[in-house]
Amino acid sequence: MTRQTRTARLAGRHSPGHVPATTAGAHGRPRAVLPRPLRLAIFATIAIVLGGGAIGLVASRLQAPVATDATALQVHGSMGGLDPLELTVKAGSAVKLELTSTDTQFHSDGGGWHEFAIDELGIDFKVGPLSSQVFEFTAPKTAGTYTYYCGICCGGKENPTMVGILTVTA
Ligand SMILES: [Cu+2]
Known part of the structure; x- marks a missing residue:
């Protein structure tokens, strides 16, 4: 027997033609039709x-959301309240404020929206769920304190966590 024929016979032993037909329907299950x-x-x-x-x-x-404007004051709104609850700006200065909502739209109370409002200054910034936006305003020319709040959720102004103080320094 030559080497070639022996190889051929060995190969033939394992060729698909010699695979038992029962493999196809193993365990009696029907073959997949697809x-x-x-x-x-x-x-x-x-x-x-x-x-x-x-x-x-x-x-x-x-x-x-992450801070996108490093030069802006950062205010985060969540169901836990506004953060921070104290801000300080210089009188008459141009202020950039980035308002971020860390809540999803699935909050039934406000739908993830939060607000930064100062009635005396006519400011009413709002931001949607899981987003942030940079707002600009000019600080009052005279020093003093102003109340900011989010009136959208969690009792709004009546909730101490939703009310902060903006201090304007001379
Ligand atoms: Cu809010």
């Missing part, structure tokens, strides 16, 4: 949909 390419396509679709959902979830976590 063709293999279609099954692969369905699997890929499911994987993409599930994977996409997972990526979306992670992305929405990463979208939690």
